[in-house]
Structures are given as structure tokens and as C-alpha cells.
Amino acid sequence: MTQNYITSVNESIDRIIETISGLSEETIRWQPTNDEWSIMQIIAHIVEALPYWVEEIEQLVETPGKVWGRNHLHEGRLEAVKPETVNAISVNEMVKELEKVKQTVQAGIENLTEKQLSAEATSVNPNFGTKPLSFIIEHLIDGHVNKHEGQIQRNLSKLSSKSSN
Template sequence: MTVVTVNQSIQAINNSIDAILNVSESLSEETIRWNPTNEEWSILQIISHLNEAVPYWLNEIDRVLAEPGAQWGRGLQDAARLAAVANPNELNISEQFAEFKELKQKVADGLGSLSEENLKAENPHRNFEKFGNKPISFMIEHFLEEHVEKHYSQVQRNLSKLD
């Protein structure tokens, strides 16, 4: 992954954020809070999750760059991850959307200054058997770029299930 590709990743992440905003900002509160099933998140939960997850991964990249060889990653049962979606009735839609819009600048700030050397730096995942040693570029592609894009697809899937 080169610096050009970093810029492309920033743009792709921001495009997915914009796409989520474009399809969801004008929806009713009822639709934003609606869960298609008990196992699926509402659009508001998706946004709250991304508001927690994107900064987590940006911080994780900073941390492993500062601590070469440090383990990275977290499990699905991570307390902060679960808390972001645990009480959707307590989430303020306006605040969540405002925070979500700020992610674009956080992504640009967090990734924009990474060098080619930074992108190649490898660290072991906490679940080494699953991921092994991976470079920072993998973290960007998988846990930021693809992650936000998949949640845009989830928003679209939610909307397709409306009556």
C-alpha cells in the first residue's frame, strides 16, 4: 500500500460515511431506530458502532506504531464495542449523526501522515492463529475501509426490509 493508496483508502472510507449519511439523514426517527430483527442492528446502532469502532482502529494503528511488536485487535465481546450498541433507546440521533460526520476528519488526520514504512510495519494479532502477523496496511483495509463499507451495505439491507 503506497501513500496514494492511503489517500484512496481515506477517500473510500469517507465515501462510505457519506453514503450512509445520504441514505439515512433524512429518514424518520422511527426508521433510524427500527431493528429488522432482534439479531440485527438499527441504523442508529450501526452509526453508534462506527462512532466507536473507527476511532478504536485509528488509535490501535497509532498504538502499534508506537509499540513495535505489540499485539493488536480485540474480540467481539469487547466492552466498549458492546456498549456502543447496547442501549439504543438512550442514543441521541442528532448527537450520533454529528459525531459520525466528524469521523471523516478523524480518518484523514489519523491516516494521512502514514509513511510507506509505517504501512509495512507488522505486529501480531491477539488471536495469532486467526490473523498472524499483519501489516498496518491490512488493518486499514480490513478494519476501516472494508468495515465501514460493509456497514453501509447493512444500512441498505435494513432499508430493503421496510414494509
């Protein structure tokens, strides 16, 4: 069951890497508005978030029923996308980190059993409530990277419409 998610995550990350490999540093670091992330910030978020969720899964396997998750104000999440943090990292370094994320996700979820995947626990995020562990994989790892892949495409479309004005 988890193999489909591993494949999906890998394909999304590969498409992101392929997309950014043809872009200038300026484009990758361009922020559409003060309220929107640059492509580099999006990638930095993926590099921080997916291992975070894999770690949450590992903790839930070790301690079934443990409260899991975080909100948008989580310190690690915010630190990863701060301009000072992102500006200190090269695009090539970030691409290497994205490659590592694929391995982290695979190692973290490939051997989970049906029993582990169906074990339920309550999230600190009231929007999620009580969910099976598979929810984290489906929504917060696979769906998450997929959503951010789309966000990168939206940034690029905003940039192309900006340059055509």
C-alpha cells in the same frame, strides 16, 4: 497510498449520512430481528469502531510489533451498541459524531509512511494472525465502514418488504 482509503471512508460515511437524512426516527431505530442491529446501532458501532482502530494504529506506530486488536466481546464495542446507549443519543448527535469520525480517520492515517504501513504485528484475533499495519486500514476501517453501509441498505430492504406484506 492512504489518501485512497481516506477518500473511500469519507464517501461511505457521506452516503450513510445521505441515506439516513431522509429516514424517520422510527426507521433509523427499527431493529429487523433481535439478532440484527438497527441502523442507529450500526452507526453507533461505526462511531466507536473506526476511532478504536485509528488508536490501535497509533499504538502500533509508537510500539512496532505490539499485539493489536480485539474480539466481538470487547467491552467498548458492546457498550456502543447497547439499546440503552443508543436510545440515549439523538440521530442528529450521531450524525455529528459520524462527521467527526471522518476527521479522526484522516488525521490518524494520512501521514503514515510506507515503512509504518508495512510493519507487521500479531492480532489477538486468531483469524487475522500476523498482518501489516495497512491491513487494519484496508479491512478494519475502510472495508468495515463499507460493509456496514451495505448492512444499512439490507435493513432498509427488509423494512420495505415488511411494509409491503
